Amino acid sequence: MQKFTKITSVAAALREADVDTDVIFPARFLLLLDKAGLGKHLFHERRNARGGGKTDFVLNTAPFDKAEILVAGSNFGSGSSREQAVWALTDFGIRCVIAPSFGEIFYSNCFKNGALPLVIEGDAHERVMLAAESGKPLTVDLEAQTVVLPDGEGIGFEIDPYRRRTLMLGLDEIGSILADDASEIAAFEAGHRKDQPWLFLDDGRLERLFSGTRSS
Structure with a gap:
């Protein structure tokens, strides 16, 4: 599993609550068993128009199509327990999701697959969201347990020590x-x-x- 210590990246902003795992990774792709390549099906319905071609969904739009951080609304990853939702995120290149709350199983699956789900609430979350929408890079420092905004403000976060250690060492x-x-x-x-x-x-x-x- 890839180690997670610190990343600096633009962040894709998704101002929407209750984004479930079927939106993140539609059920019809569950027959695909190989983790590699699942990123192309991430948010499939949002990223692809019915008549063909790409939509203006944030992950189709530069520079956010290269984002390693996703800032979302509350209850992200709710719904079914499909681990493929996390596989698709990491295969696309997203290593960290920041939201006020997460689906419980999705949250657990992130740590098992080298992704960091960060719970940041209230005004602090709104400041992170605005920073993401600005298109300027954020830094997520797991060792310091801090998200650094483009203006230099640091927002601390809490994380289970065991899970923090396994991510930093790259251990499932x-x-x-x-x-x-x-x-x-x-x-x-x-x-x-x-x-x-x-x-x-x-x-x-x-x-x-x-x-x-x-x-x-």
């Missing part, structure tokens, strides 16, 4: 377990092998077993 859940508990896992496996050796075949016995099967 499995990677985090291996990083934190590898020695305990190895000790358990060694003890298990010692206490119940009949459950394990060493290389020599396994080779003889298959050799006997082939010869018969």
Whole structure:
């Protein structure tokens, strides 16, 4: 998983609440199993006109078509639990979504896929939104837990320490377990092998077993 420490980018502004996962990634594309390439289907209905061609949706418009930050309204990512919504965002290049609130499962899925969902509310959120609409770059500093606006104002944010650490190290859940508990896992496996050796075949016995099967 890609590490997240600090990014500086223009931010795409989406002044809309309750943007659900079917809007972010329509259900008809769920048969696509490869994460790579899903970005082209991000906000598919918003970005593509019915008669063909592209709309003036913010993610089709320079410089926001290269944005790594999305500033949205409340309850972003509500609806179904489809993880593809986050896959499409990250494949498009968006690493951070800033909103007053998120769908619970979407919020969790972001951390599992190298994306940072930031909860910023009230007047602070409005200042971030206005900064995004200006087209000037913002900086999201995960280590300092600060969003820096174009005028230099810093807006602090709270984040679970465990999730912050895993994002900064680029660890998903499995990677985090291996990083934190590898020695305990190895000790358990060694003890298990010692206490119940009949459950394990060493290389020599396994080779003889298959050799006997082939010869018969």
